[in-house]
Amino acid sequence: MSRRHPIISITGSSGAGTTSVKKTFENIFRRENVVAAYIEGDAFHRYDRAEMRSLMAERAERGNKHFSHFSPETNLFEELEKLFSDYAETGTGTTRHYVHDEEESRLYGAKPGTFTAWEALPENSDLLFYEGLHGAVVTDKVNVAQHADLKIGVVPVINLEWIQKLHRDRSHRGYSTEAVTDTILRRMPDYVNYICPQFTETDINFQRVPTVDTSNPFIARWIPTPDESMVVIRLKNPRGIDFPYLLSMIPNSFMSRANSIVVHGAKLDLAMQLILTPLILQLIERKRRTI
Numbered sequence: 001m002s003r004r005h006p007i008i009s010i011t012g013s014s015g016a017g018t019t020s021v022k023k024t025f026e027n028i029f030r031r032e033n034v035v036a037a038y039i040e041g042d043a044f045h046r047y048d049r050a051e052m053r054s055l056m057a058e059r060a061e062r063g064n065k066h067f068s069h070f071s072p073e074t075n076l077f078e079e080l081e082k083l084f085s086d087y088a089e090t091g092t093g094t095t096r097h098y099v100h101d102e103e104e105s106r107l108y109g110a111k112p113g114t115f116t117a118w119e120a121l122p123e124n125s126d127l128l129f130y131e132g133l134h135g136a137v138v139t140d141k142v143n144v145a146q147h148a149d150l151k152i153g154v155v156p157v158i159n160l161e162w163i164q165k166l167h168r169d170r171s172h173r174g175y176s177t178e179a180v181t182d183t184i185l186r187r188m189p190d191y192v193n194y195i196c197p198q199f200t201e202t203d204i205n206f207q208r209v210p211t212v213d214t215s216n217p218f219i220a221r222w223i224p225t226p227d228e229s230m231v232v233i234r235l236k237n238p239r240g241i242d243f244p245y246l247l248s249m250i251p252n253s254f255m256s257r258a259n260s261i262v263v264h265g266a267k268l269d270l271a272m273q274l275i276l277t278p279l280i281l282q283l284i285e286r287k288r289r290t291i
């Protein structure tokens with residue numbers, strides 16, 4: 001971790017809501033005049049879209065039914081750790097962009113499903129902000145988690161995550177339910193081994209829990225809304241957190257454990273603003289004291 005060049009890492013599985021969490025952080029940064037250098041987790045995938053599809057087919061023919069983009073084999077974990085380490089030491093580093101669609105293709109000048117060239121991060125940023133799958137990953141070869149000053153986990157309970165993926169892939173990508181189910185099954189070992197363990201490394205976890213029946217996610221007709229959800233917020237180290245203040249500011253919230261507070265799903269943004277703003281300001285104040 002670095003006092004002079006702090007790093008915030010947002011980690012969540014696909015469709016967990018990390019993008020909306022990123023927007024909350026952007027609002028905080030804008031309000032508090034914090035300049036962030038942004039890192040996209042999928043920029044550190046090892047293969048582009050065409051390469052990944054080809055490799056999946058090849059591995060399936062060899063009998064490997066669990067080849068996924070969650071694993072060390074398909075990601076540049078060493079390069080990601082080096083970026084975190086370089087930024088913590090020097091305030092700079094090298095990254096790239098993964099081009100998702102035609103809109104981003106026009107923005108970055110590269111074909112959808114490919115990567116842009118590696119380039120240096122913008123200079124004079126206040127902090128590094130990572131959002132993706134592996135912001136707190138630890139393996140026998142790398143330890144990305146050790147470099148981040150504030151690690152946030154964002155994850156829905158598993159049935160809700162599956163519902164979100166099913167609806168997204170069917171509506172936006174044209175996949176069948178059977179195809180999405182196959183994808184879920186293929187990713188499961190890597191999800192268990194490389195995604196879940198990160199949430200023990202994070203400082204704060206936000207977990208959305210539906211309050212409607214999701215017992216069979218494969219037939220759900222719609223995604224439970226925030227009004228049909230609660231969010232469990234777990235703080236790894238609750239020391240210094242003013243829980244009575246949070247309970248008074250967030251309607252109908254309550255504590256379920258000494259380090260956990262439960263809020264209505266529609267109050268997630270408010271809860272994040274109240275909890276995260278002081279932590280971000282602490283990082284910036286600590287940074288400015290070292291300059």
